[in-house]
Amino acid sequence: MIYPQRTRTRDLFELNGIWDFARELDQGDYSNGFVPEKQVAVPSSYNDLFTEEEFRMHHAGVWYARKVTMPKMLKDERVVLRFNSVSYRGEAFLNGQRLGSHETGYTPFEFDVTDIIDFENENLITVRVENILSAETVPMGNLQNSPEPGQFAGQYPDTPFDFFPYAGIQRPVMIYTTSKTAWLDKVVVTTDVAGTTGTVNLTGEVAGSAAKAIFQCLETTVETPIADGGFSVSFDIENAKLWDVYQPNLYYVKIQILDATGNMLDEYTQRFGVRTVEVKGDRILLNGKPVYFQGFGRHEDFHISGKGLNHAVNVRDHELLKWINANSYRTTHYPYSEELIQLCDEQGILLISEAPAVSINFEFVTQKTLDAHLKVLAELIERDRNYPSVVMWSVANEATTNRPESIPYFKALSELVRSMDATRPVTMITCKAEEDMVMEFFDVVGVNLYPGWYHLPGQIASAKDDLRETLEKMYAKFKKPILITEFGADTIPGLHSLPAEQWSEEYQTELILGLIEVMRDLDYVVGEHIWNFADFRTAQNFVRVGGNKKGAFTRDRQPKMVCHFLKKLWAEPRYNA
Ligand code: GCB
Missing domain, CATH: 3.20.20.80 (Glycosidases)
Structure with a gap:
């Protein structure tokens, strides 16, 4: 999942700020909206925002809601709703329709909402957040029969680790758009170094229907057909400046996805560093030289x-x-x-x-x-x-x-x-x-x-x-x-x-x-x-x-x-x- 960007073919805005908030205290349906108990900040853990113990330590379901109006000029685009992380478990709804859910609170997840988002009226985003851990989650929690009671024994579902289990929408929520015809879905960059030459290898996936991809880095331009929804190219950087400790030399490759007639459908810039890491004998080598971690x-x-x-x-x-x-x-x-x-x-x-x-x-x-x-x-x-x-x-x-x-x-x-x-x-x-x-x-x-x-x-x-x-x-x-x-x-x-x-x-x-x-x-x-x-x-x-x-x-x-x-x-x- 590539990090969202605003480019000539993509729009991006963050839905950070103040959202409505309520604990799920009954079995009612909150997904279509609810009476807020509080206002909450996004991104943030909710626990320490409030003064009441029953909010700070609430670990069952809580609900977040906010409205969003979409700019009309984006109505022909593919629209994606992305959560950079929701801890521990997030279940998202748009205009009352369930989008899906995600577990383990520290990695992103996103939903294509092109067919649900409304360009005429306000849209309602609701998110159910829950922080209950079990023997089947990672991290594990609630190990009831554990001979060593967890750090939170008696206070919180027995959490066997030594930090507060903060919860909530802890990282940004974003809406981004791409062309509906084709878009870059995945890109993987690896680098090799031989002498003063850095070799850059790029593989990736393109969704939708596109004919070719063009890669531009410094003076180099490489073009390749897109086959089976993917690409794989390599190019060299002469006299490459390596990425190193406190010497963060970074390079940028502009990736363009085109149709058969040469129309640009997507554009995305991938940043990377040229460097190698390996273990040799009793040393960790960064760019071939031993590095001591302090x-x-x-x-x-x-x-x-x-x-x-x-x-x-x-x-x-x-x-x-x-x-x-x-x-x-x-x-x-x-x-x-x-x-x-x-x-x-x-x-x-x-x-x-x-x-x-x-x-x-x-x-x-x-x-x-x-x-x-x-x-x-x-x-x-x-x-x-x-x-x-x-x-x-x-x-x-x-x-x-x-x-x-x-x-x-x-x-x-x-x-x-x-x-x-x-x-x-x-x-x-x-x-x-x-x-x-x-x-x-x-x-x-x-x-x-x-x-x-x-x-x-x-x-x-x-x-x-x-x-x-x-x-x-x-x-x-x-x-x-x-x-x-x-x-x-x-x-x-x-x-x-x-x-x-x-x-x-x-x-x-x-x-x-x-x-x-x-x-x-x-x-x-x-x-x-x-x-x-x-x-x-x-x-x-x-x-x-x-x-x-x-x-x-x-x-x-x-x-x-x-x-x-x-x-x-x-x-x-x-x-x-
Ligand atoms: C550890 C854990 C760390 C604790 C630390 C401690 O071994 O990895 O999460 O916070 O000890 O201070 O007890």
């Missing part, structure tokens, strides 16, 4: 807007990443907005793009869980494969991969990713250290380790020894590069203590720097991602003081003490990329 795990999370797309916060976050000399982050624990990934492309920040599969628990996994996981992973790859900043796929975070049932499951995930994209390494983030049973399917070992916090609390020297021992055992077993994808300590800003004690800024600083010292002593460690970039909201829980406080930055994006040390440490890359 950065964070993150969350889409901010006051009031929750997980809603917030351009201002995104810009601030990236400014902070540059300020602290980070080069990368992982989209923990779900696909982030495309607008944020586009910003990474523009700013040269490396991304590990993660499926929304957090805490998969093999005590409860069924074939349906695997099917949901495969589906969302395919949607993620479809969505993100053309973004040069995405340099690695992460299929899951912290599954119970010390159980044998996890082996065929992760084999299937790995096979799917490799069948769709052979140009990026694949990882899985384990919390089972050397007991993990599925690492053979992955190129890089991602591991979350919390010595000095969840075990060996207050004992930094022992935590360092423990980390070294664990990593040595893991390397001896897996013989693959290891990326430390989480480590850290909850820290209350302004709390100080000498000598360092847990929760103080001194403790976070000493622990993180001490553990990094160990990592940098081990040649096969290819990166250090601190948990977390910023404090974030979680369930109410006695281990969470107003949320998870492992942020290097506070939730309102100010540095804790550790940041000033990281900024210095990260000013010089561990090895020269």
